[in-house]
Amino acid sequence: MDDPRVAQWSPVCAAIAALLAPHAEVVLHDPERDEVLAIWNPMSGREPGDPSLLGELDGLTPSPSGVYGPYEKLLADGRRLSSVSAVVTDAGGRPSAVLCVNVDRTPLDQAAALLTAFAAPVAERPEALFEHDWTERVAETVGAFVRERRRPPERLTREDRLAVLAELDRLGVFGVRRAVPVVARALRVSRSTVYTLLSDLRNTP
Known part of the structure:
Protein backbone atom coordinates (compact mmCIF):
# COMPACT_ATOMS: atom_id res chain seq x y z
CA MET A 1 0.00 0.00 0.00
CA LEU A 108 30.96 22.64 -9.33
CA ASP A 109 34.40 21.77 -7.96
CA GLN A 110 35.67 21.00 -11.46
CA ALA A 111 34.26 24.26 -12.82
CA ALA A 112 35.80 26.23 -9.94
CA ALA A 113 39.18 24.59 -10.51
CA LEU A 114 38.96 25.33 -14.24
CA LEU A 115 38.06 28.98 -13.68
CA THR A 116 40.80 29.39 -11.08
CA ALA A 117 43.40 27.88 -13.40
CA PHE A 118 42.13 29.92 -16.34
CA ALA A 119 42.20 33.24 -14.50
CA ALA A 120 45.41 32.79 -12.53
CA PRO A 121 48.57 34.33 -14.00
CA VAL A 122 51.16 31.64 -14.63
CA ALA A 123 54.06 33.82 -15.77
CA GLU A 124 55.40 37.27 -15.08
CA ARG A 125 54.13 40.02 -17.31
CA PRO A 126 56.58 40.82 -20.13
CA GLU A 127 57.41 44.38 -19.12
CA ALA A 128 58.87 45.17 -22.55
CA LEU A 129 55.35 45.01 -23.95
CA PHE A 130 54.02 47.50 -21.42
CA GLU A 131 56.89 49.85 -20.68
CA HIS A 132 55.44 52.52 -22.98
CA ASP A 133 51.80 51.96 -21.97
CA TRP A 134 51.41 54.84 -19.55
CA THR A 135 47.65 54.24 -19.27
CA GLU A 136 48.50 50.85 -17.74
CA ARG A 137 50.63 52.65 -15.16
CA VAL A 138 47.73 54.94 -14.32
CA ALA A 139 45.35 52.01 -13.83
CA GLU A 140 47.88 50.07 -11.72
CA THR A 141 48.70 53.05 -9.51
CA VAL A 142 45.09 54.02 -8.86
CA GLY A 143 44.11 50.36 -8.38
CA ALA A 144 46.86 49.88 -5.79
CA PHE A 145 45.63 52.86 -3.77
CA VAL A 146 42.02 51.66 -4.02
CA ARG A 147 42.97 48.21 -2.70
CA GLU A 148 45.16 49.66 0.03
CA ARG A 149 42.56 52.18 1.22
CA ARG A 150 39.69 49.70 0.73
CA ARG A 151 37.41 52.28 -0.82
CA PRO A 152 36.36 53.03 -4.42
CA PRO A 153 38.12 55.84 -6.35
CA GLU A 154 35.30 58.33 -5.86
CA ARG A 155 35.64 57.96 -2.07
CA LEU A 156 39.39 58.58 -1.90
CA THR A 157 40.26 61.53 0.32
CA ARG A 158 42.06 64.64 -0.90
CA GLU A 159 45.25 63.34 0.73
CA ASP A 160 44.81 59.99 -1.06
CA ARG A 161 44.41 61.73 -4.41
CA LEU A 162 47.44 63.91 -3.80
CA ALA A 163 49.46 60.77 -3.02
CA VAL A 164 48.22 59.11 -6.23
CA LEU A 165 49.11 62.17 -8.30
CA ALA A 166 52.53 62.39 -6.66
CA GLU A 167 53.26 58.79 -7.63
CA LEU A 168 52.00 59.32 -11.18
CA ASP A 169 54.10 62.46 -11.43
CA ARG A 170 57.14 60.51 -10.25
CA LEU A 171 56.47 57.96 -13.00
CA GLY A 172 56.41 60.75 -15.58
CA VAL A 173 52.77 60.25 -16.52
CA PHE A 174 52.00 63.97 -16.63
CA GLY A 175 54.73 64.47 -19.19
CA VAL A 176 52.49 62.64 -21.66
CA ARG A 177 50.02 64.60 -23.76
CA ARG A 178 46.38 64.15 -22.68
CA ALA A 179 47.34 62.40 -19.45
CA VAL A 180 45.03 64.52 -17.28
CA PRO A 181 41.74 63.25 -18.83
CA VAL A 182 42.89 59.64 -18.38
CA VAL A 183 43.86 60.24 -14.75
CA ALA A 184 40.59 62.07 -14.11
CA ARG A 185 38.59 59.10 -15.44
CA ALA A 186 40.59 56.67 -13.32
CA LEU A 187 40.04 58.74 -10.17
CA ARG A 188 36.42 59.50 -11.17
CA VAL A 189 36.87 63.23 -10.73
CA SER A 190 36.74 66.18 -13.11
CA ARG A 191 39.74 67.39 -15.09
CA SER A 192 39.65 70.68 -13.22
CA THR A 193 39.99 68.77 -9.94
CA VAL A 194 43.10 67.03 -11.24
CA TYR A 195 44.60 70.34 -12.42
CA THR A 196 43.86 71.93 -9.03
CA LEU A 197 45.39 69.04 -7.11
CA LEU A 198 48.45 69.04 -9.37
CA SER A 199 48.90 72.75 -8.79
CA ASP A 200 48.64 72.28 -5.02
CA LEU A 201 51.06 69.35 -5.18
CA ARG A 202 53.71 71.22 -7.13
CA ASN A 203 53.37 74.39 -5.07
CA THR A 204 53.83 72.53 -1.81
CA PRO A 205 57.30 73.30 -0.39
Whole structure:
Protein backbone atom coordinates (compact mmCIF):
# COMPACT_ATOMS: atom_id res chain seq x y z
CA MET A 1 0.00 0.00 0.00
CA ASP A 2 1.36 3.40 -0.96
CA ASP A 3 2.38 5.63 1.91
CA PRO A 4 0.27 8.83 1.95
CA ARG A 5 3.38 10.86 2.75
CA VAL A 6 4.97 9.74 -0.50
CA ALA A 7 1.82 10.68 -2.41
CA GLN A 8 1.77 14.07 -0.68
CA TRP A 9 5.42 14.99 -1.20
CA SER A 10 6.16 13.18 -4.45
CA PRO A 11 5.43 16.19 -6.73
CA VAL A 12 7.76 18.40 -4.69
CA CYS A 13 10.55 15.82 -4.58
CA ALA A 14 10.19 14.98 -8.26
CA ALA A 15 10.30 18.67 -9.19
CA ILE A 16 13.52 19.25 -7.21
CA ALA A 17 15.11 16.13 -8.71
CA ALA A 18 14.12 17.19 -12.23
CA LEU A 19 15.50 20.69 -11.76
CA LEU A 20 18.87 19.51 -10.43
CA ALA A 21 19.20 16.31 -12.50
CA PRO A 22 21.49 14.52 -12.90
CA HIS A 23 23.49 16.08 -10.07
CA ALA A 24 21.14 15.63 -7.11
CA GLU A 25 19.20 12.92 -5.35
CA VAL A 26 16.11 13.60 -3.27
CA VAL A 27 15.24 11.28 -0.42
CA LEU A 28 12.10 11.10 1.71
CA HIS A 29 12.68 9.39 5.07
CA ASP A 30 10.37 7.94 7.70
CA PRO A 31 11.87 9.25 10.97
CA GLU A 32 9.85 6.91 13.19
CA ARG A 33 10.84 3.70 11.40
CA ASP A 34 14.20 5.15 10.31
CA GLU A 35 13.88 3.95 6.74
CA VAL A 36 13.80 5.39 3.24
CA LEU A 37 10.25 6.00 2.05
CA ALA A 38 11.12 7.02 -1.51
CA ILE A 39 14.10 8.24 -3.49
CA TRP A 40 14.45 10.19 -6.73
CA ASN A 41 17.57 10.11 -8.93
CA PRO A 42 19.45 7.82 -6.50
CA MET A 43 23.20 8.39 -6.31
CA SER A 44 23.95 6.69 -2.99
CA GLY A 45 22.72 3.22 -3.97
CA ARG A 46 19.83 3.30 -1.50
CA GLU A 47 16.31 2.06 -2.21
CA PRO A 48 12.92 2.43 -0.51
CA GLY A 49 12.90 0.34 2.66
CA ASP A 50 16.64 0.71 3.29
CA PRO A 51 17.73 2.05 6.69
CA SER A 52 17.87 5.84 6.85
CA LEU A 53 20.36 5.95 9.75
CA LEU A 54 19.10 9.41 10.63
CA GLY A 55 19.53 9.19 14.38
CA GLU A 56 17.12 10.70 16.86
CA LEU A 57 15.42 13.92 15.75
CA ASP A 58 15.11 14.93 19.39
CA GLY A 59 18.86 15.43 19.41
CA LEU A 60 18.73 18.11 16.72
CA THR A 61 19.29 21.73 17.65
CA PRO A 62 15.88 23.34 17.04
CA SER A 63 15.62 25.24 13.77
CA PRO A 64 12.77 27.78 13.40
CA SER A 65 12.31 26.79 9.76
CA GLY A 66 12.84 23.07 10.29
CA VAL A 67 15.61 23.19 7.68
CA TYR A 68 19.16 22.01 8.40
CA GLY A 69 22.18 22.72 6.21
CA PRO A 70 23.64 22.94 3.70
CA TYR A 71 26.21 20.56 5.21
CA GLU A 72 28.80 18.31 3.59
CA LYS A 73 28.52 14.55 3.08
CA LEU A 74 30.75 12.05 1.29
CA LEU A 75 29.80 9.14 -0.96
CA ALA A 76 31.75 5.89 -0.87
CA ASP A 77 33.38 6.78 -4.20
CA GLY A 78 34.81 9.97 -2.70
CA ARG A 79 32.37 12.44 -4.23
CA ARG A 80 31.47 15.39 -2.02
CA LEU A 81 27.84 16.30 -1.55
CA SER A 82 26.19 19.47 -0.33
CA SER A 83 23.11 18.37 1.57
CA VAL A 84 20.10 20.01 3.13
CA SER A 85 17.39 18.36 5.23
CA ALA A 86 13.90 19.53 6.12
CA VAL A 87 11.79 18.04 8.90
CA VAL A 88 8.19 17.86 7.69
CA THR A 89 5.53 17.87 10.40
CA ASP A 90 1.95 16.64 10.46
CA ALA A 91 -1.15 18.62 11.46
CA GLY A 92 -0.27 18.11 15.12
CA GLY A 93 3.25 19.48 14.72
CA ARG A 94 4.91 16.08 15.08
CA PRO A 95 7.73 15.03 12.70
CA SER A 96 6.12 13.14 9.83
CA ALA A 97 8.97 12.83 7.34
CA VAL A 98 12.44 14.12 6.61
CA LEU A 99 13.14 15.40 3.10
CA CYS A 100 16.81 15.44 2.10
CA VAL A 101 18.39 16.91 -1.03
CA ASN A 102 21.94 15.79 -1.81
CA VAL A 103 23.76 17.71 -4.55
CA ASP A 104 26.90 16.26 -6.13
CA ARG A 105 29.57 18.98 -5.89
CA THR A 106 31.88 17.35 -8.45
CA PRO A 107 30.80 19.48 -11.45
CA LEU A 108 30.96 22.64 -9.33
CA ASP A 109 34.40 21.77 -7.96
CA GLN A 110 35.67 21.00 -11.46
CA ALA A 111 34.26 24.26 -12.82
CA ALA A 112 35.80 26.23 -9.94
CA ALA A 113 39.18 24.59 -10.51
CA LEU A 114 38.96 25.33 -14.24
CA LEU A 115 38.06 28.98 -13.68
CA THR A 116 40.80 29.39 -11.08
CA ALA A 117 43.40 27.88 -13.40
CA PHE A 118 42.13 29.92 -16.34
CA ALA A 119 42.20 33.24 -14.50
CA ALA A 120 45.41 32.79 -12.53
CA PRO A 121 48.57 34.33 -14.00
CA VAL A 122 51.16 31.64 -14.63
CA ALA A 123 54.06 33.82 -15.77
CA GLU A 124 55.40 37.27 -15.08
CA ARG A 125 54.13 40.02 -17.31
CA PRO A 126 56.58 40.82 -20.13
CA GLU A 127 57.41 44.38 -19.12
CA ALA A 128 58.87 45.17 -22.55
CA LEU A 129 55.35 45.01 -23.95
CA PHE A 130 54.02 47.50 -21.42
CA GLU A 131 56.89 49.85 -20.68
CA HIS A 132 55.44 52.52 -22.98
CA ASP A 133 51.80 51.96 -21.97
CA TRP A 134 51.41 54.84 -19.55
CA THR A 135 47.65 54.24 -19.27
CA GLU A 136 48.50 50.85 -17.74
CA ARG A 137 50.63 52.65 -15.16
CA VAL A 138 47.73 54.94 -14.32
CA ALA A 139 45.35 52.01 -13.83
CA GLU A 140 47.88 50.07 -11.72
CA THR A 141 48.70 53.05 -9.51
CA VAL A 142 45.09 54.02 -8.86
CA GLY A 143 44.11 50.36 -8.38
CA ALA A 144 46.86 49.88 -5.79
CA PHE A 145 45.63 52.86 -3.77
CA VAL A 146 42.02 51.66 -4.02
CA ARG A 147 42.97 48.21 -2.70
CA GLU A 148 45.16 49.66 0.03
CA ARG A 149 42.56 52.18 1.22
CA ARG A 150 39.69 49.70 0.73
CA ARG A 151 37.41 52.28 -0.82
CA PRO A 152 36.36 53.03 -4.42
CA PRO A 153 38.12 55.84 -6.35
CA GLU A 154 35.30 58.33 -5.86
CA ARG A 155 35.64 57.96 -2.07
CA LEU A 156 39.39 58.58 -1.90
CA THR A 157 40.26 61.53 0.32
CA ARG A 158 42.06 64.64 -0.90
CA GLU A 159 45.25 63.34 0.73
CA ASP A 160 44.81 59.99 -1.06
CA ARG A 161 44.41 61.73 -4.41
CA LEU A 162 47.44 63.91 -3.80
CA ALA A 163 49.46 60.77 -3.02
CA VAL A 164 48.22 59.11 -6.23
CA LEU A 165 49.11 62.17 -8.30
CA ALA A 166 52.53 62.39 -6.66
CA GLU A 167 53.26 58.79 -7.63
CA LEU A 168 52.00 59.32 -11.18
CA ASP A 169 54.10 62.46 -11.43
CA ARG A 170 57.14 60.51 -10.25
CA LEU A 171 56.47 57.96 -13.00
CA GLY A 172 56.41 60.75 -15.58
CA VAL A 173 52.77 60.25 -16.52
CA PHE A 174 52.00 63.97 -16.63
CA GLY A 175 54.73 64.47 -19.19
CA VAL A 176 52.49 62.64 -21.66
CA ARG A 177 50.02 64.60 -23.76
CA ARG A 178 46.38 64.15 -22.68
CA ALA A 179 47.34 62.40 -19.45
CA VAL A 180 45.03 64.52 -17.28
CA PRO A 181 41.74 63.25 -18.83
CA VAL A 182 42.89 59.64 -18.38
CA VAL A 183 43.86 60.24 -14.75
CA ALA A 184 40.59 62.07 -14.11
CA ARG A 185 38.59 59.10 -15.44
CA ALA A 186 40.59 56.67 -13.32
CA LEU A 187 40.04 58.74 -10.17
CA ARG A 188 36.42 59.50 -11.17
CA VAL A 189 36.87 63.23 -10.73
CA SER A 190 36.74 66.18 -13.11
CA ARG A 191 39.74 67.39 -15.09
CA SER A 192 39.65 70.68 -13.22
CA THR A 193 39.99 68.77 -9.94
CA VAL A 194 43.10 67.03 -11.24
CA TYR A 195 44.60 70.34 -12.42
CA THR A 196 43.86 71.93 -9.03
CA LEU A 197 45.39 69.04 -7.11
CA LEU A 198 48.45 69.04 -9.37
CA SER A 199 48.90 72.75 -8.79
CA ASP A 200 48.64 72.28 -5.02
CA LEU A 201 51.06 69.35 -5.18
CA ARG A 202 53.71 71.22 -7.13
CA ASN A 203 53.37 74.39 -5.07
CA THR A 204 53.83 72.53 -1.81
CA PRO A 205 57.30 73.30 -0.39
